[in-house]
Amino acid sequence: MLATVFDTKTMEFLSQAGEPAVPLHLLVVDSDPAVRSACAEIASSLGYVVESTGDLSNARSMLRGHAADILLANLPYNSTSGLELISEVKLLYPQTAVIAMTASGSVNAAVEAMRCGASDYLTKPFAMDELSTVLDRAASAQLTDNATRQLREQLRLSQGLGAMIGRSGEMEKLYRILSKVAQSSHPVLILGESGTGKELVARTIHAYGLNAQKPFLPVDCGSIVPTLIESELFGYVKGAFTGANRSKDGLLVSAEGGTVFLDEIGELSLDLQAKLLRALQEREVRPVGATHRVPIKARIVAATNRNLAEMVEKGQFRKDLFYRLNVVNLKLPSLRDRREDIPLLAAHFLDRISREHGRKFTLSDEALRTMMRYDWPGNVRELEHAVERACTMSSGPILHLGDLPTQLQNHGLESRRATTAGDDANESAGPQLMTLADMEKQAILSAIRTLNGDKLQAARLLGIGKTTLYRKLKEYGIADPLNDE
Incomplete structure (x- = not known):
């Protein structure tokens, strides 16, 4: 059965294939039952939820009942019916990725399919790994787009984060990165001019992250004197200094698994940079005036409008702390860009x-x-x-x-x-x-x-x-x- 569609690279590929991270719905449309069965068998083994039909009107009904993530459609030789289906799908369901199947030698049909909105095509007979590669390309783009759309919809619906607005290419890239960064726990360094929304991005990372229910604790490193920043970050014990009438946990401890946002990190003194580096490396802090250490569990998101790499070269910022914070780097575009x-x-x-x-x-x-x-x-x-x-x-x-x-x-x-x-x-x-x-x-x-x-x-x-x-x-x-x- 598979020989009618695929070349000699056959079923051994199935046992090696992995599954997409999220099951996607695939609709196969081809009048040849053998082609439909073969494609459905391969796609199912790759983890897709598959439906198939040989009738165009039935395909339209199936799409109305449940819009597919990916449409794999045959283009009959010397017929416009397949192209019409692609055009209709892209008009009614723009989020559906379309892959066209064409007979050998009908390159013009593939070109027309791409003009009608298809994102990729396969020429029969095709190898099993060709189908897998094309499906994987469509799935990767679909999952990325879905994550981006989901984040943007959340941003639109969220009263607190609604100011994160934009349709420019620069913002689209930022949305795509945020949808991934939010789901990790790595430190993030946000770079950008004043007024570009660095704290807003930090709050977005926290709000759509793994510990969104935990605290988001911001501290402005540029507006607080060094001695107060140290006690703010690491805490202090009773009697540590004049006015310390009781012990207080620092923000790195109070976060309890949440996010500590270090705004204007470039303003920290070298002494405080060393203490912060030690805290991040050892995952514990020593409160001011204490002899004991306290474990910490907080995600660090830092931001600055200064050129930290240049500051490192001039000896104004610790290189080891820079690398510790710069696991993920986000550069926010200026409004003029x-x-x-x-x-x-x-x-x-x-x-x-x-x-x-x-x-x-x-x-x-x-x-x-x-x-x-x-x-x-x-x-x-x-x-x-x-x-x-x-x-x-x-x-x-x-x-x-x-x-x-x-x-x-x-x-x-x-x-x-x-x-x-x-x-x-x-x-x-x-x-x-x-x-x-x-x-x-x-x-x-x-x-x-x-x-x-x-x-x-x-x-x-x-x-x-x-x-x-x-x-x-x-x-x-x-x-x-x-x-x-």
């Missing part, structure tokens, strides 16, 4: 402020355009403060350039002068006047393009309902806002 997230973040802050004040606030086109062009040296924190300031200063529901902080106003005025100078240079072309309808159309198009086609967010930024937005698009005859000129 993910400008496409600015409208999403602004909309999030506006929604929160609107709920708090009981008033609806929206950004004018010029204000949003200025925010998109500004470099944000203070990153997300500066953006949040700018939106809060604009809402406070605004006399109406629409936030204009004049409501923004001075540095943004100056940036906007400079951009306006540059634009005016460019217009003056082209005076020979005559004045370019726009009707109100044209201005409204351009504002709508600008908002949708800025938000990569997200009409709901665009409507929120424009201060109109989603129904109104769709009606306006229809009035202006805009079928595809991303490509309409």
Whole structure:
């Protein structure tokens, strides 16, 4: 039976194959019963939950009843039915990975399948390890995407972590890393400029980690004097110093298996660095003034906006402590490196402020355009403060350039002068006047393009309902806002 599908590399591969970490649902669609049976047998042995059918209409019904994680579909020679199925699946179930099977020599069919949304293809007859490799590729991508989607949905639903927002490539990479890091207990070093959200990332790692129910204990190493940091981290006994009227456990002990977040770790003195290193290596601390040691069990997440590697070279930070903390390294992107997230973040802050004040606030086109062009040296924190300031200063529901902080106003005025100078240079072309309808159309198009086609967010930024937005698009005859000129 297997010889009709596979070449001479046969069943001995089955006994060596491992199973995916999470069982995935595979649907095999092929009119040849032998092919269906062979593929189902191999996939089942690899740990997949498998269903199969030879009828396209039946395949559609099965997908409606339970959307498959992976679809393995045959493309009949000189037929468009298989391509139509792939297109439908990617439209209705975009999370389903599609693998196309084609007859030998029908490379064009495989190319068309990829254009319709297939992520991979197999040419018959194929070896057993070929099928395993292709399924493994699809499964790895599927499990990673599922973990990313799950984390992002948790972040979206969590009131405390909702500010972790972004659809840029930089943020997508961060979500993928976080979904893995959160499930380990290794130390993590978070690097990034001030205002990029290092503590938020640390809280996310803890909240979706293995000991989320245990304490999350932050300490700012840059704002506490060294003697107090030592007692904060390691604790002290009664009478250790003036004012120590009772013994107190340090944060490394109080965490009880939770997370201790060492913010601005680069500000620790070399003496404290040595004591912290010893505590992490020996998994125990000696409280200030004590002669005994206390065992600790805490995950360490550290953060800094300084270049620790450079500090190590200059002798300002211990190399051994750096390597101890740098097991997992997360580099947070600056806001200027993910400008496409600015409208999403602004909309999030506006929604929160609107709920708090009981008033609806929206950004004018010029204000949003200025925010998109500004470099944000203070990153997300500066953006949040700018939106809060604009809402406070605004006399109406629409936030204009004049409501923004001075540095943004100056940036906007400079951009306006540059634009005016460019217009003056082209005076020979005559004045370019726009009707109100044209201005409204351009504002709508600008908002949708800025938000990569997200009409709901665009409507929120424009201060109109989603129904109104769709009606306006229809009035202006805009079928595809991303490509309409």
